[in-house]
Amino acid sequence: MATKQVRYEALVKALHADLYRYGYWLCHDKHIAEDLVQETFLRAWRALDSLKDEKAAKSWLITILRRENARRFERKRFDMSEYEEASIADIKATSSEQEIENYWLREKIAKMPEEYREPLVLQVIGGFSGEEIAGILSLNKNTVMTRLFRARNQLKEAVDDEPKLRGLHNG
């Protein structure tokens, strides 16, 4: 019992931030993301004995979270097609250039098609390799690499097309 508790707490401390961020990029809502993470960890607790390889913990948890997120749509059809700008508003409304740029880029990421965004989030936040992402999303590795390329290419073009920001950054 005690060792399970210790394992669980270690898991929470090590991975909750990445999981929360991943959840956020799935649903674009801080509260839903928090709920998703809570559900995920509760399920993880119940199934903790089945987790043999600690290295696989992150992708295991992400798989649970994806399933939880999918279940959310089974239960209730949220109107998610229209993306509300307000929900990505930065809570820290500091006016530093960095924050403005973050905000701007966040919008771009959020507007990206989900099939491009999800592999990118997994790569940047999760630090997963192409093969691992392919495993989590049940996709072919080449498909994943193509999507990653397109995702980043879109962002790069968006950044390149934003003269003001470029100017700010390069100047």
Add this chain to the structure above:
Amino acid sequence: MDDLKFRRSMLADPNNRDDAINAAIKSDSAKQKFSQELDTLENKIAQAMHITVPDDLANKLILRQTFASHQQQKRKTRVRLSMAASVALVMGLTVNFMMFSSTYKNLGDYAIAHVNYEASHFSNNDQPTVTLASLNEKMAAFKGSFDSTFGSLIFADYCRFDGSKSLHLVFQGQSSPVNIFILPDDEDIKFIANFANDKLQGRSLNFNHSNIIVVGDKQEPIKQWQERVSKHITWSI
């Protein structure tokens, strides 16, 4: 390495550069510029994606789990307790059944077994010692009495007859003692009118609330004994 392939692999996974890509970056200043731009972009993306995580999220998660597993624990304890109770109940019933249920299939089997078991205690030559008065005193427990003795009664006492209290009478017979059991009608054990094994035979008679069983050896006129018993016995209810 051509430019398209270079761009594709750089954009797909900027942090995973193999030797060919590193060489391409070194040899071409345009690619070097692209690589630098991409590094900047990568930093920006990483920063943009790193949403602020609520400070107390980790604690919340641990707290919620602690509550959940506490509830689960309580439920488990209840389940275990009820399981233990069921097991105890079943064991109790089994013991009860084994201790108090009839071991013999019917009255005859038991009567013969009883006679065989006690055969060594009685001899046909024993002197009749039991008076009618003391016999009727014992018969009172079965709400019956005899108006006279019939035959030489050498023994009369209460016996356990497969779990129920019975009166065991032993009379002198022609060659071996004759046993008569008076016992309350017991639904647990099957009534059988005639029975026998290789040496003994017996008959049972059912009255309102008692059975009278006569057991003797094969030469004994059991039917006569039975008639004598029913002739002399009177039931108070």
